[in-house]
Amino acid sequence: MDGSIKVEHQKIKVPVIGWLKTYERLPYGYKPTSVTISQKANRWFISFKIELEQQTTDKLYDVVGCDLGVKSLATLSTGLVFEGAKSYRKYEKQLARLQYLSRHKVQGSNNWKKAQKQIAKLHFKIANIRKDTLHKLTTYLSKNHSKIVIEDLNVSGMLAKRKLAKAVQDMGFYEFRRQLEYKTKLFGSELIIADRWFASSKTCSNCGHKKEILSLNERVFECEKCSFNCDRDLNASINLASLAVSSTVSACGLVSADTARMKQEDNIKPTVGRFE
Numbered sequence: 583m584d585g586s587i588k589v590e591h592q593k594i595k596v597p598v599i600g601w602l603k604t605y606e607r608l609p610y611g612y613k614p615t616s617v618t619i620s621q622k623a624n625r626w627f628i629s630f631k632i633e634l635e636q637q638t639t640d641k642l643y644d645v646v647g648c649d650l651g652v653k654s655l656a657t658l659s660t661g662l663v664f665e666g667a668k669s670y671r672k673y674e675k676q677l678a679r680l681q682y683l684s685r686h687k688v689q690g691s692n693n694w695k696k697a698q699k700q701i702a703k704l705h706f707k708i709a710n711i712r713k714d715t716l717h718k719l720t721t722y723l724s725k726n727h728s729k730i731v732i733e734d735l736n737v738s739g740m741l742a743k744r745k746l747a748k749a750v751q752d753m754g755f756y757e758f759r760r761q762l763e764y765k766t767k768l769f770g771s772e773l774i775i776a777d778r779w780f781a782s783s784k785t786c787s788n789c790g791h792k793k794e795i796l797s798l799n800e801r802v803f804e805c806e807k808c809s810f811n812c813d814r815d816l817n818a819s820i821n822l823a824s825l826a827v828s829s830t831v832s833a834c835g836l837v838s839a840d841t842a843r844m845k846q847e848d849n850i851k852p853t854v855g856r857f858e
Contacts, residue, residue, distance in 0.1 A: 587617055594628065604628065623706035624699055638770050642726040647822030649782065649815045650735065650758065652749040653801075656719060657815035659823040664719050669711035670752040677704050712754050716761055724765040731822040732759065734778040774826050786810055787820040 588595040589608050595601050596619070614630040621627070647659035655666035670677075684697040723730050737755050741747045766773040776782065784793040786803070788810035796803075796814075803817040804810075 587614075589614070602628075623702040625706075634768065636770050637768060639725045641728045641771075643728070645729045645731065645823050645826050646723065646727040647731045647782075647819040647824070647826070648723065649819040649822060650732065650753070650755055651815055652746065652753060654815065655715070655753055656758075657813070657819050659816070659819040661816065663815075666753045667711045667715040668752055669708045670748070672711075673704060673708055677701070677708075680704060712752070713757065716754055716758050720758065720761040720765050723762065724769040724771050727771060729772045729774060729826050730762065730766060731774045731776055731826045732762070733780065733782060733822065734775045736778060776822055776825055780821075780825065782818040782821040782825075783814060785817075785821050787812070787817045787824065 586597050589610060591607055591610050592604050593601050594604065594608060594617075596617070608628075609630055609632060612630070612632045614632050616631040618629045618631075619626065620629070643660060645659075649657045651657065652666075654663050656664045658664075680697065680701050684694065684701060687694040687697055735755055737750065740750045740755075762773050765771075781792055783803070784796045785791070786793075786805040786808065789805060789808040791805055791807040793806070801814050802811055803814045
């Protein structure tokens with residue numbers, strides 16, 4: 583930083599433009615390495631890149647497996663289920679209506695420009711609702727778990743499927759992983775990415791038997807070998823947690839793979855998670 587940018591409580595001085603007032607209080611006392619001013623919809627934003635020290639938090643769990651899906655955003659191996667915001671589905675009709683009205687206006691006219699601003703504002707609202715849900719979930723995972731295991735999802739391949747693309751895009755899987763990558767470093771956690779070909783959904787978390795075929799319509803996993811059955815997503819998340827434990831030295835004080843499976847034997851049922 584060359585010193586040309588000065589930051590006060592609710593004012594910032596930038597080159598050429600000069601002093602600008604802000605709606606919120608700025609990070610006074612920190613030394614930002616870079617400052618970016620951007621426009622989204624009808625609003626202007628300023629973002630700072632600041633170096634922060636790692637924060638140490640007390641972890642509730644050593645290892646947690648997190649299975650992402652389109653029905654529920656995330657199912658944890660601890661039994662918690664977090665629903666997605668599904669903001670696009672909520673405002674899809676309203677957005678389609680605005681786009682329809684915009685098509686019947688003369689391009690470049692004042693009415694057309696007003697319509698484009700309304701569309702941009704609604705897109706911005708949809709994205710903010712989705713990001714808010716993802717931020718709350720990723721912060722909860724990073725603060726309360728030492729090791730977090732997720733799958734390396736082929737998001738581009740999922741978006742290529744016409745019937746699945748809209749639901750996948752509405753969940754924001756890429757943004758979920760991006761947030762976890764930097765938040766785990768900030769809160770002293772570790773993010774483990776399972777191999778893309780790891781059959782977490784097809785493998786029984788009780789005996790390890792692997793199914794050859796498991797359709798998307800089967801929401802309850804039933805093992806043919808040991809007659810074990812549980813929710814499909816919960817079974818996958820327990821397998822992800824066991825994968826991290828199996829590759830960890832037992833002296834680290836982490837729960838064993840048998841412990842992860844015992845959670846299901848203790849009749850852990852999926853419960854809807856709430857953010858505090």
